[in-house]
Amino acid sequence: MITLAGTVWGSPRTSHLYAIFKGQYVYFGETSHVPPVRWKSHLTSKNDFLGKLYEFDIEEASSPSPIFFIGIHIPCADLEPEPRQKIARRAIEAELHKRFELNPNCMAPARQVLSSAPPSPVKHTFSFNKKEIADYVYKMIAEEYQSWLSSHAK
């Protein structure tokens, strides 16, 4: 049966956060482009998502269970001066990792994060509240993922 395998859209060279789920594992990251540009290496490079999963849990990595990708555009990071955009994305990414450690339950069945949280840039201030943005992004990811899980289970 022919089924939709997901759609992706976005403006090139804009700030995004993303999450990748497979089984019990999740990976969070950031990019300055539309996420699929980054996702390719996550499926091919031994240093990224699938590579890390092979090291951690070869059974899950080899299993045919689906991989779920989600990207979130964060315009607040684009509004920062260009030299600060990457740091801004990293700040939100660090908060996203913290959200997961504080409350992993809404990402169930994912319990284990494969990505390493970047160090939080504590000396820098931004035009946005990184905690509020991360909270919002985290909820969006959780809702989309749970919604997909429910429809996929059918």
Add this chain to the structure above:
Amino acid sequence: MIEIKQDIAIHAARLCQAIARIGYEPQTALLDIVDNAVTASANDISISIYLTPGKTLKNRNSVKCYQVIDNGCGMTDNEIVDAFALGANGNYRPHSLSKYGMGLKSAGLSLGSRISIVSKKNGVLSKKHIFDIALVEQENKFFIVSSELTPDQREKYVSLLLGSSGTIVEIDGCEKINHQSPSTTVRKLEEEMGVIYEKFLTDLSNRVKIKIRVCAGDDAAFKEITPLDILFLNKHKVWDPETYDFSSPYLLLDEQWEPDLADGKTISPIRLTVVAFPQDTLAKPQSPLAVVDKEKVKQYEVSRRNSGFFIYRNERLIRWGDSLGILSKDEFNIRIRMDLSEDHDDVLHVDVTKQRFEIDDELLGRLKRILDEPRTIAKLIMKKCYELLHMPSGHEGEKFTDLSANVAEDDPEEMARGTPPEEVLERQHAQAIEADQAKAATTSTEDQGGMAKLGEPAFAKIRYTSHVDYQSVWTPYRDAKEGVFVCVNTTHPFYIEFLKELADNSPARVLLETLIFAAAVAEINTIGNLHTIEVETIKTVFNRFHRNYGTYLANFTSENINLLQE
């Protein structure tokens, strides 16, 4: 197969000895008895420590009797007998401080060999009930001795229980237990009870009063325990790296942690609150802080002992300043509050004494990651405090200006030539006009508009300012008289993350400024003197250069955040 049930003997004496050695220190044993009073809804609790005649606070084993009196709901005779039972009936109210119903016996027997209880409930005074380990050992049986009060005893207990309800717990036979000197016990109780019961001592709806005294043959006055929030949450500020004030506690985390237990199980959230304090040395006379700020810092009593995890169970502190194997001994300006409830007892293996618990490795790992950022900020605060104490000048660029006073800025290609060509002079004139604008934007009002006088600051060769193109780390200028000066961009991530953190007169900072300045001299001389190439072409090249330079340093910065904290 035939199965038969066989009763197992209980060796009462041995069991009592084991209960007495569960692991209380005298102050924690007394606190367990105070917990019972709080559980009984008491709001007035008195602790009296009676010394043996001829002994002082400094002598070991010098306590004759411990007495705890409360005005709680009291107990009937039957209820007192039940209270002596090993293991409670488990019907505690939610958020009770009690757990297994062992506190009275285990705490009491760790303090002395005899526990006596007299109680009053709804105006009715009970008998005196005594649990005496010597009698238990004699008969190898658990029992208490209950006797009617003598007239003297009645008079005494009536005077101690003035309300309609309350309980008196007395523990004597203390000389038979090997204990630290009571001065340590009293000091710890006085220092710690205000923190341990802070919530109860400040609860407006039911404020608890706790008093303590030591009697050496006298009827000493009580000292009331004052509450203390060890995190000083009512005085905190929210972290902003640009406005750190060196004297306030900073709230770094206030979150609900919902640990994942696997198999779909959940427990109620654990509130995590993290506050970082300034270094205690900022309270010392040599600190540059104002007197009022020094007093503020002093009250926090920042020290290794008063740092780490402060673990509360049902709002009562059970662990003081624990590192949990996460914090290092150098992290003594951080305090982390964990608020547990009885829901967490099993998951965290809270023991009978309610003093100890264990977090498994997986949960510990999560906790560690949650605390990454607050710990980094706390370390940054320590570093800022250290630099404030050791930073002699506070004027960025001043040291470099001083060191470069006699260093020439000549273009080596031009040194052998005579008068520069007209094109070069025109370019230098244009540079001087640009320089005037930059000077006006970066010179303080105190310096503007006057000739240099003795004692006035020298012409600043390195200027830290936000009046720089945001993509550039620095922009060079040539003043018609003073020569090259350079404006360093204070909004660039490289400055914020690294340069700013180096003390302004440190060798590392001066050397970095030298590298920047040397590049600035090279750029100015090239633009000004390379007249064989169109000036706009040269400027285009350098603009491209600065763009690459600034982008590379921004990327390096984002990949190496907190490098200087490592």
